[in-house]
Amino acid sequence: MRCPSCSATDSRVLESRLLDQEATLRRRRECSTCKTRFTTYERVETVPITVVKRDGKRQPFDPHKLLLGLVHATVKSPIPADDVAALAADIEAQLAKRNAREVTSEEIGELVLDRLRSVDEVAYVRFASVYRSFSSIEDFMGELSRLAGKKVSLPLS
Ligand SMILES: [Zn+2]
Structure with a gap:
């Protein structure tokens, strides 16, 4: 030095x-x-992760935005806030472990959905509606009925 x-x-x-x-x-x-x-x-060097959005635009990965999305998705669910924060931190850590420095918004959405699905079905649908950007109401209803078929009660508020 x-x-x-x-x-x-x-x-x-x-x-x-x-x-x-x-x-x-x-x-x-x-x-x-x-x-x-x-x-x-x-x-330890931390390399920023870039998110490639659906329209091809790039922006820095924002952990706060991810957490906010998860909080919105789980606000009426029985998932404790601490678990939601842990889920967000877990996904962030998973992204950091990847070799690729770019990730598509779909990939992030799918990561979240994978975790949410096992934790809370209602939160899963809420998040899916946002992150997967269902192209039509039919798609959304399709997802709901798929879940309803699994005998899950959904508060359709
Ligand atoms: Zn000197």
């Missing part, structure tokens, strides 16, 4: 400390040449 004072590249680490719940490593260094002390930080 280049010394900010004399530009020498040899330094000695005086102290290392983990910060931010061990997400950051801070090092105090001393330049071997001029003895200037300086600090460096080491973090």
